[in-house]
Amino acid sequence: MKKVYFILIFSLLSLLTIGQTFNDIINTQDNLERLQAYDNLVDELIKIRNEESDLKRLELYDKFFQEKLVISTIRLEEAIVTRVIDGDTAEIEIEGNFYKVRFIGINTPESTTRIEPYGKEASDFTKQYLSGKTVFLEKDISETDRYGRLLRYIWLEQPKEITDEEIRTKMFNAILVLNGYANAATYPPDVKYQEYFIKYEQEAREKNLGLWSLQKNITQDSTSLSNLTEAATITDSSTVTQKLYVDEQGKGLIKGNINSKGEKIYHLPGGIYYNQTIPEVWFKTEEEAQAAGFRRSLR
Secondary structure, three states, X not given: OHHHHHHHHHXXXXXXXXXXXXXXXXXXXXXXXXXXXXXXXXXXXXXXXXXXXXXXXXXXXXXHHHHHOHHHHOOEEEEEXXXXXXXXXXXXXXXXXXXXXXXXXXXXXXXXXXXXXXXXXXHHHHHHXXXXXXXXXXXXXXXXOOOOOEEEEEEOXXXXXXXXXXXXXXXXXXXXXXXXXXXXXXXXXXXXXXXXXXXXXXXXXXXXXXXXHHHHHHHHOOOOOOOXXXXXXXXXXXOOEEOOEEOOOOOEOEEEEEOOOOOEEEEOOOOOOOOOOOOOEEEOOHHHHHHOOXXXXXX
């Protein structure tokens, strides 16, 4: 009997909470479409309350609040994109104030202080999508990064619910990854959508889209990378062939990094972890990296 009372009280509190949400919407947005959506949720709650089995009713309540009301936990802030800085960074305006915002959960190749393969293409893609547009910003855990930039997910439209389809069609962070202009980059604690981004990156890799086509080209030696000059080979007396990885200014593009275990690893352009690797040293050839005690990344 106590269980029945508990469930009834839980149901009433749930309805009261939704009622308060109705008032907030009416007073602030007058959004008929969202009101209808909430009406539908109330109808579902009434059906659950009429379920005879206590256990079944409790199961349905759990599912309802885990899935149906997930959208109520999302706080979106409207902004206007005033300038695109590069593929994953932009300047936005919110109520007359200007901020730089870094798109979280992803990473595009550099196109500002230095040019990385496919960096310009990623930047152009972002400009095409976002310049002058109204977007909706979603915060995860962190407010800003160490450079003072806002850390946000960028929604092109307000999602009706959080599903795979909504994310892949309305969230720009995801769209960049799906089209091969960015890779998934996990930086805790901001990992709310990371499982989606990782899946989308795999889809883009399998289709050889965007920057992932570069990795295929390097392996096959069929074409040169954007902004990557493949110099003539240098052959010594032992016929060891070296390939130069340099940009248009002759700067090395191979990234050397020392991980938390003290291992020295170098990453070639187009590699899985290339874009998200922060280099401690740059090399022009693999031989140069190996001579410095670095080994090639396994992936």
